[in-house]
Amino acid sequence: MNKKKLIYTENIKLSERANRLIPGGAHTYSKGDDQFPANAPKIIDRGSGCKVWDVDGNEFTDMAMSLGTVIMGHAYEPVLEAVRKELNRGVNFLRPSVIEGELAELLVDLIPSAEMVKFGKHGSDAVTGAVKLARAYTGRKYVARCAEDAFNAIHDWFIGSTVITRGVPEEIQSLTLKFTYNDLASCEKLFAQHPGEIACFILEPISFVEPADGFLEKLKMLCEKNGTLLIFDEVVSGFRFDLGGAQKMIGVTPHLSAFGKAMANGFSVSALVGQKEFMRLGGITHEQERVFLLSTTHGGETHSIAASIACINEIKKQNAIKHFWDAGKALMEGIKNAAAETGAEKYISVSGYTVKPAFAFKDETGEVSMVARTLFLQETIARGLLMPYVVPCFAHKKEDIDFAVACIKDALQVMKDAAEGSGMAAAIEGRIVKPVFRKFN
Ligand SMILES: Cc1ncc(COP(=O)(O)O)c(C=O)c1O
Missing domain, CATH: 3.40.640.10 (Type I PLP-dependent aspartate aminotransferase-like (Major domain))
Incomplete structure (x- = not known):
């Protein structure tokens, strides 16, 4: 998959305003800058189905669907x-x-x-x-x-x-x-x-x-x-x-x-x-x-x-509940296959119900790690996928799942290469993401 050329002029300008005026820069902690790597879009302009566009017009496939609320798709x-x-x-x-x-x-x-x-x-x-x-x-x-x-x-x-x-x-x-x-x-x-x-x-x-x-x-x-x-x-x-x-x-x-x-x-x-x-x-x-x-x-x-x-x-x-289960299953299976094909199984674990999949990212020591999570997010975002977590929705069709799996496969390859080379931390451009629940910033 090609990496996208992400230009963030308006993103930076509008994010600075948000951070100046709003504590945390957002109205939900899970939307904050500390939750995303440096190359993430900062301000979203609009959405349709499972696509969102940021304020510079960059398009992303959305796997998180607004904290799990937009279950039928944006602007349904x-x-x-x-x-x-x-x-x-x-x-x-x-x-x-x-x-x-x-x-x-x-x-x-x-x-x-x-x-x-x-x-x-x-x-x-x-x-x-x-x-x-x-x-x-x-x-x-x-x-x-x-x-x-x-x-x-x-x-x-x-x-x-x-x-x-x-x-x-x-x-x-x-x-x-x-x-x-x-x-x-x-x-x-x-x-x-x-x-x-x-x-x-x-x-x-x-x-x-x-x-x-x-x-x-x-x-x-x-x-x-x-x-x-x-x-x-x-x-x-x-x-x-x-x-x-x-x-x-x-x-x-x-x-x-x-x-x-x-x-x-x-x-x-x-x-x-x-x-x-x-x-x-x-x-x-x-x-x-x-x-x-x-x-x-x-x-x-x-x-x-x-x-x-x-x-x-x-x-x-629309019998959408069945769709949520099936879409999640296709994604989980696709990710497991991608991990096997790239030999990166030890860097990602996939678990949970298919309607609510859970992912954990592991570094070269085998520990669940924010460094590994950051690298995964950085590399999927670079290819046009937003997946801080997954909420299968009615708008996720086969082509969207296939696209997500292709992005994830590339990201896993990068993680594996980094782990076997100079280490995952060295492959990160910018900050490491943090958990919401922590005592100090
Ligand atoms: C399990 C669970 N219960 C309650 C809430 C609170 O919902 P709200 O943010 O709409 O107040 C959340 C929010 O993420 C949640 O995940």
């Missing part, structure tokens, strides 16, 4: 058509609009745990709403979260349990406990250490690893035995593993769950869903003490809700 016309229709009718009103009930009904039909629904704008709104409700329902203060989940919410109860604790009071930090996925004993231990004090267990029901030995069923039973709520964070898995969420696929129904990301093809909608017994506490008709659940000015924004209805209908109509 059936969703845009539904949005345009709502825009002309007004976008927010002093009382609920008809479309809120329409999406709520659709979600209740699709998601096993959904008897009632409350909308937000971000996955964090829905996840933290669920935690609040669990604390209110149980009258308990501790939250147990899965240690392997990379992210659940921007709020203090979660961020205080990461390495970036600055700004989160120690009292708050101490209220979030951690358990290990697929390790029921680690959950039992928390119950033994904090009897009658844990409000909820929250986790991504499936992420990269399969639930083993009935872990989720057993965790639900354990929670119920201890009067604790089970919350599934389906912000990523929802509308991707299955239209009814991972809970539908695996057949375990939590008490509450949170959806976001892919539910509106990039428009901002999230949903806290759950059983009536809990959700009704956020309402205005019960006789108990009130719970201030989610209440947001923009939660009922009509065009985002219309985008979600259109997105869900298109996923159904």
Whole structure:
């Protein structure tokens, strides 16, 4: 594959402005300069399908699809058509609009745990709403979260349990406990250490690893035995593993769950869903003490809700869930073959569900390494591929997967040559990428 001639005049100018005015230069840490090598495009101008163009007109194939939100493709016309229709009718009103009930009904039909629904704008709104409700329902203060989940919410109860604790009071930090996925004993231990004090267990029901030995069923039973709520964070898995969420696929129904990301093809909608017994506490008709659940000015924004209805209908109509699984499978197989053909198997590992592939990059010592990741990103970007992570979407067709695999094969060859020559670090032009969750810059 030829390397692209990447000229970044406008990119540099506009990125300097963004960095001068916006802390981190972006509104999501995973979009920041520290996440990408020096040759990455800095400012995106537009997208269509699985292609994006930067502000200098350079074209890239996008494997990340905007943090997993744009599940049907950039500027997907059936969703845009539904949005345009709502825009002309007004976008927010002093009382609920008809479309809120329409999406709520659709979600209740699709998601096993959904008897009632409350909308937000971000996955964090829905996840933290669920935690609040669990604390209110149980009258308990501790939250147990899965240690392997990379992210659940921007709020203090979660961020205080990461390495970036600055700004989160120690009292708050101490209220979030951690358990290990697929390790029921680690959950039992928390119950033994904090009897009658844990409000909820929250986790991504499936992420990269399969639930083993009935872990989720057993965790639900354990929670119920201890009067604790089970919350599934389906912000990523929802509308991707299955239209009814991972809970539908695996057949375990939590008490509450949170959806976001892919539910509106990039428009901002999230949903806290759950059983009536809990959700009704956020309402205005019960006789108990009130719970201030989610209440947001923009939660009922009509065009985002219309985008979600259109997105869900298109996923159904196009049988898109099957497409996500198949596209991911083709990519994973292509990468494994490319690694075998170049003899670079020891520099990349491919794992996880095909609908959510995971990659790790290793250096010449065999360790997973940011140097190896940087070199991989640098070499794929040089050939026109953006793949900081992979979210298979409906717009990824065979030719896009073939293109991605060809770019990756070249990148693996460069990694192998560097590893066997002067070392991977010497082949990097500029900075080494860093993890988002680190204590210091
Ligand atoms: C599993 C998971 N839950 C929750 C969130 C929070 O979603 P949002 O960024 O929309 O608040 C994320 C975001 O990446 C996530 O990956």
